[in-house]
Amino acid sequence: MRLLSYNIHKGIGGRDRRYRLDRVIQVVEQENPDLICLQEVDRQVARTRHDDQPRRFVEAFHPADHLYQLNVKLKEGGYGNLVLSRWPFQAHHQVSLRLKRRKPRGAQMFVVATPEGPLHLVHWHLGLAEKERHWQAEHLLQHALFREGSHLPTLIVGDFNDWRNTLGPGVLGRGGFRQLTSPRSRFRSFPAYFPVTAIDKAFTRGGLIVRQARIAHSRLARDASDHLPLVIDFHIDPPQA
Template structure:
């Protein structure tokens, strides 16, 4: 299964123009089975969703799993999921994250036909201490849930690779977050976007999607990876 994470920057390209159609074309380029999106809603006013779900489905084959209870919005704190086709099963919850800014995460359990797995999708804050608390909150939520193959992905806003990196809280469970440069899209120098998996071996072939269109459509480049849902869970977890 191919998965991706993409901060669409409210569909505003590097030319300053808001072009949802351009974002949809990048999504079509990705050819992924599941995509976590960030910044899917407008920032001010009614904060309406920026993508046309019908256009997304007709042009990409992906369905927008709307996270908001408000009819004109798509995301939970800007986070939303796209999946290919109609899930066999789908359950979701939403997690408010601590910090100086309003932030949240999606926790979704999905079966696309090859077995059930969990997705935790988040957009972490701009302040390091907030990110540390947010990572702790995500790990606490993960450990409170029944064991299941889990994909953890999103824009984590952390450019530090060692030492003071807020992402060190993920390492005991998800391992070291690979640093793939994805921001800014024109000439990437920071690894802000990440895709991690549990158990070990779930996530492979991590790459940045770097095309001329992707470099124009948003200030982030998408990340892609392969998810192997047959990755072996630890024996104690399988027994549980």
């Protein structure tokens, strides 16, 4: 099974600043993922020609299930997180990760009915301040809706904005999570045209077997957004009798 996590920067190229969502769709298509986790997805915003980007992704990939989370509301439209899945959701929740008056942030939680068994998937886009990120991670791990699926194999992905890599040995490490995106030197994803920092991350807990985790470095990916996509190939470890 393959998951792709990608901050698409609203479909605006990080270097040429051109809005071309077709480039992002092609980058995703090249990887052929079963689970697509996207951050900074616009809907009805002037800068992106009032496109309904969630609808365009659904039309491009025909998922069995999908869910959009509008986090930041603008004068016209807004942007947020989008998950598309080749398999149906058995359950899904969306929670706010907004701390006081900071920019609205959110997390999406799913139990995905994969062919290998249920997967507990968490998808988020964390804040820019370190204390904010630690509060957000702690808030999510303590949330009653998160605990509903915490007995299942769990995968947390997204734009962590954790450039100092403190969540791994901190909140997530204490929660029993293992970082897949280490060492940081192998997972530099931002800025896409000359990546120097690793802020697109993945953590796992429970019965997951990860075959490979990598950053996609195609020429098109370097132009399509200001982030490079993270790709994870994995299996669910069957429970032992």
